[in-house]
Amino acid sequence: MTLDIIRLLVDTGFLILIWAVQLVIYPSFKFYTSKNLMIWHKEYTFRVTFIVLPLMFSQLVLSVYQFWHLQNWYTISSMAIVTMLWLLTFLIFVPLHQSIDKAKPVNNVCQKLVSKNWMRTVLWSALFIISVINVISN
Known part of the structure; x- marks a missing residue:
């Protein structure tokens, strides 16, 4: 397996993850009460770290x-x-998530996560596309 293929696999993983975060995970936060969001968010960030960090x-x-x-x-x-x-x-994003964990969310933190995350969604999608182009051209 070449380095370019390994890179494409990593970029594909992020493409799938970021779209799930953008379309499902972040929008779901608005359905929690403040107390339940704080409880779930700590569990969510702990769990998702095992996917995101690697x-x-x-x-x-x-x-x-x-x-x-x-x-x-x-x-x-x-x-x-x-x-x-x-x-x-x-x-x-780390400060926005920390504001939830500290029970001091900034105004409309859930909406800010969704709206601002479009930047990362576009960038990770672009990264995937150029990785595909790179693999095809090589």
Whole structure:
């Protein structure tokens, strides 16, 4: 199995995950009471971490490795998108999730998760598309 195929598998995993988060998981948060959301959210974030962390670190390591060894349209755009995704995740989404866990949600936190997550949904979808193009062209 080539590195490009492994990368495509990781990007496919994220494509599936981000669309499930965008269309099912985040929208479902609005159906919880504040107390129940806080209880469920702690469990949700604990569980989803076992899926998200390996994918994020795999994607980062593979992107850096590919970029380090070859700079072309794919590795440059891929590295830029992965960097944007990490920044969005840790600057916007981690604080939003922490506000739920601390029982101090910002106004309309559930709606903000859904609306702001479109940025990550588009970026992870684009990353998947360029990975497919890269595999096909190689």
